[in-house]
Amino acid sequence: QLVESGGGLVQSGGSLRLSCSASGFTFSTYAMHWVRQAPGRGLEFVSAISGDGGLTYYSSSVKGRFTISRDNSKSTLYLQMGGLRADDMAVYYCARGPNYGIFGVLGNWGQGTLVTVSS
Amino acid sequence: QSVLTQPPSVSGAPGQRVTISCTGNTSNIGAGYDVHWYQQLPGAAPKLLIFGNSGRPSGVPDRFSGSKSGSSASLAITGLQAEDEADYYCQSHDHSLGGSGVFGGGTKLTVL
Numbered sequence: 001q002l003v004e005s006g007g008g009l010v011q012s013g014g015s016l017r018l019s020c021s022a023s024g025f026t027f028s029t030y031a032m033h034w035v036r037q038a039p040g041r042g043l044e045f046v047s048a049i050s051g052d053g054g055l056t057y058y059s060s061s062v063k064g065r066f067t068i069s070r071d072n073s074k075s076t077l078y079l080q081m082g083g084l085r086a087d088d089m090a091v092y093y094c095a096r097g098p099n100y101g102i103f104g105v106l107g108n109w110g111q112g113t114l115v116t117v118s119s
Numbered sequence: 120q121s122v123l124t125q126p127p128s129v130s131g132a133p134g135q136r137v138t139i140s141c142t143g144n145t146s147n148i149g150a151g152y153d154v155h156w157y158q159q160l161p162g163a164a165p166k167l168l169i170f171g172n173s174g175r176p177s178g179v180p181d182r183f184s185g186s187k188s189g190s191s192a193s194l195a196i197t198g199l200q201a202e203d204e205a206d207y208y209c210q211s212h213d214h215s216l217g218g219s220g221v222f223g224g225g226t227k228l229t230v231l
Contacts, residue, residue, distance in 0.1 A: 042225040
C-alpha cells in the first residue's frame, strides 16, 4: 500500500514536500516513482529513484527544481518541490517501480495528493 | 505531444470487443522495450492492467489482453462491461530519452 501526503495550496515560486509511506512490501528493494496528472490531462513521469537511492531520474520539466529522496528505514519516499509554477499543478501519484534499475512496470499506485499553485 | 500515440477515444456496446492501439517508433516500442497498460477509473488512481506486453496481474479478468508487434502495441477488451468505462494508458521506455519511461496520451473508453 502507498499513501501520499503533503499536497496543498502553495503560491507560485513556493516550495512543498510530498511524502509517500509504503507498506506491504520490502521497500528498499524497489525503485519508486512520482507521476503527476494535471487536471484533465494524461500521466507524466516526474521523478524516480532506485531502491538504494543511488540512481535518480528527473523529467526535463522539473530538473533543477525538484529533488527525490527516500528513507528506507522508514519506508518513505519524498519529493521536495521548489520554484513551483502554474504548470506544476497536478495530482501527484507515488508508484512502485521494478526491483531492478529505475524504469519498468509501475505495479502499485497511491491514491494521489493534489498540488495547487496559485499566482 | 506524447511519445506514444493512442486514439483519444474509443467506444463499444456491452458485450462487444474493442481494441486500443499504442503506436511508438524504433526508439521505444520498436527498440524492444516492454509495453505496460494502466486503467484509470473515473476519480481513481491508475491501476496496472497489463505488464510486459501481455501479462495479467492477478485479479485482472482475462477479458483484458495485450499484444505487441513491431513499434506498436494493442490492448483488447472482450465482453465489454459498463464498469470498463475508464481511461487507458500505455507505457514503455525510450532510449532517445536515456531509457526513461514514457506514457501514451491516454484513451477514453466509453461503453454505450
